[in-house]
Amino acid sequence: MTSSSKTNKITQKEIGEYRGQVLVWYDKHGRQLPWRNQNGEAANPYHVWLCEIMCQQTTVQAVMPYYTKFLSTWPTVHDLANADNDDVMAAWAGLGYYARARNLHKCAKVVSQDFNGKFPPSQDALKELPGIGDYTSAAIAAIAFNQPATVMDGNIERIMSRFFAIKDALPKAKPIFKDYTARFFDGYTERPGDFAQALMDIGSSICTPKNSKCMICPLLGGCKAYQQNIQETLPIKTKKKPRPHKFGEVYWIENEHGDVLFHRRPENGLLAGMIALPTSSWGIKGHNTQMPKSLENIDFQDYNESVDHVFTHFDLTLSLKKSIKNNALFLDENFFWKSPNDMADKLPTVFKKPFVQFMINYK
């Protein structure tokens, strides 16, 4: 071993020093977010949990109005537990990944009924709860209960990959990333929650995927990637599969009272349990798109309009079809007639788009 490679290894003492610099930066430049308490008050575990679930794979800006709405509607975990699931899903509509909302409600019920409304403070116990996985259990344990859990989200993965110049590809190398991240958290009982949130703030504003602002980074002095000028190339991730493009039809069907036909989607799969407009099945190149049997005899008017939408694993184009004065349709229990007024905000975005188009010509 050469002397240079020996001095290349960062020590735990230096880790502690950089952690301190990160906290100094945080106290001065950290974001002020609605779920962060201002003057050193103890964090409310319900608030921490709620924002962590909402923030999963979602930008903070998108979460803000939903977080405010949920907290004003259901101020405590008991309130949320006792809510009607339809109301919870409607309040979540537009935020995406709807399984999160189902698990949120399930988790609230467990905490309310089995834990007397108090979230358990240990990461292991938290991870047993619905919708709380490796990241979220660590985040709640650290932020709400000051536990030295290793918090690692996408931001922290990126920071660690650069600070230690980790060149192994994600997601396979996640355990390696976790080991490096643990060097900052293990045994650190002073401000683990603040430190985790500080890293996330740095990840969102300084150590960004592109155009990172290394010159103002509190970790600059120890950053191996910066020393090699490879920070923009890290972390390395295996390429995702291309998305197929699917096509289908979406239907606006009125009865003679002006009510519109809505569809409650199945409890499993895409947009599970959400309220939708009726559609055909969706297929590649417009083939294999089949209309629900109960709608086969309807005479539709083609709008010559369509809406595009992007899901995680496919693109979708829906052609708009309209029909009015339908009454005697043979419908199963998953379809229902309802006035379209006030329905827009209860629909997932893929259906809100055509809904808004149709509403322009309604009445």
Add this chain to the structure above:
DNA sequence: AAGCCGGGGAG
């Protein structure tokens, strides 16, 4: 280990 699951914003 790989696939499924939303929606929006940045570059």
Add this chain to the structure above:
DNA sequence: CTCCCAGGCTT
């Protein structure tokens, strides 16, 4: 256009 975002669950 591509990539990413305070990821978790299922198979």
